[in-house]
Amino acid sequence: MPEGHTLHRLARIHTKWFAGGPVAVSSPQGRFSASLVDGRVLRKAEAHGKHLFHSYGPDAVVHVHLGLYGTFTESPLPAPAPVGQVRMRLIGPSHYTDLRGPNACEILTAAEARALRARLGPDPLRRDADPERAWARISRSRTAIGALLMDQAVIAGVGNVYRAEVLFRHNVHPLLPGRDLDRAEWEAMWADLVGLMRLGVRRGRIDTVRDEHLPKAMGRAPRVDRHGGEVYVYRRTGEPCLVCGTPVAQAELVARNLFWCPACQPGRG
Structure with missing residues (x-):
């Protein structure tokens, strides 16, 4: 299972390539309610421990936990047809990323995301860690x-x-x-x-x-x-x-x- 540094690294990459503008979000596999955030502006991507959060605001957060087998693959555009079981695809102005095999990929409200994070201990990589x-x-x-x-x-x-x-x-x-x-x-x-x-x-x-x-x-x-x-x-x-x-x-x-x-x-x- 990826350790926390991997999720923080992904958050940095996703912030760089996708945050600040509308993102095309789809679920080629059909197991994720992508339409709820498709076309919305990704405000920020952040990690807490082994959890990744994409905040679309005002009340939509995509929560990802990679688990043992989950992976993101990122590449410059153009994006080819999805290959394999792609749970979520994000397309930004210059790059796209495909998520495969996560333990969790779900849309939470801001309150639900806060509740999840409240159950986690302090993260050594977060500035707000206590x-x-x-x-x-x-x-x-x-x-x-x-x-x-x-x-x-x-x-x-x-x-x-x-x-x-x-x-x-x-x-x-x-x-x-x-x-x-x-x-x-x-x-x-x-x-x-x-x-x-x-x-x-x-x-x-x-x-x-x-x-x-x-x-x-x-x-x-x-x-x-x-x-x-x-x-x-x-x-x-x-x-x-x-x-x-x-x-x-x-x-x-x-x-x-x-x-x-x-x-x-x-x-x-």
């Missing part, structure tokens, strides 16, 4: 921090890659109860998420490795993975830790794979 809301949940919880970071009601936008990497970068074991995390550790982790996810928006991929551990600095081969980017532990099970050489461990938590270094991220107590 990390205190997340800390209030984490500091009282017996749940493992590795699960809390993936709970979209606690923090919005963090997925399995950012979860694994930020815990490694701060030497925190993924099974540490949230209430045992120090306030200083939390503040450092939040600031790190903000920086890492902003970098993800700029580059279009997740990179979490510090300069001294990059392939050139260490004389190692670059990572080859369909997810791209240089990482410390994510999907590196059994490979040597880039910092200490200990084999990276893997386990399962809440039906998702955990990755960590047993030496760099020791348990407590």
Whole structure:
């Protein structure tokens, strides 16, 4: 499932190509009520966590959640005949985009969109994010921090890659109860998420490795993975830790794979 930086990147692209003027909206697949917004002015596109919102105003918001299989494909005009199961097509003055396979593509009222966003935790990529809301949940919880970071009601936008990497970068074991995390550790982790996810928006991929551990600095081969980017532990099970050489461990938590270094991220107590 795409992590939050992907949705914020899409919001920027859609704002650039479609916002500020009327947009032709259709649903070649026929599973989306495109006629309700077709021809209207797209006021803005924005993301909150893993959710994308196209606001047409005064009371129409297209909400998209990509889920596991959803994708947008964008290209310059002219737009060819739709191919495959296109849930939604947007055509602007210079570009078009096709949405396929989303978990959700629906029209909400402004109030419904606000209610949906109110259920989400603070998003490290949003300027209006309040990390205190997340800390209030984490500091009282017996749940493992590795699960809390993936709970979209606690923090919005963090997925399995950012979860694994930020815990490694701060030497925190993924099974540490949230209430045992120090306030200083939390503040450092939040600031790190903000920086890492902003970098993800700029580059279009997740990179979490510090300069001294990059392939050139260490004389190692670059990572080859369909997810791209240089990482410390994510999907590196059994490979040597880039910092200490200990084999990276893997386990399962809440039906998702955990990755960590047993030496760099020791348990407590």
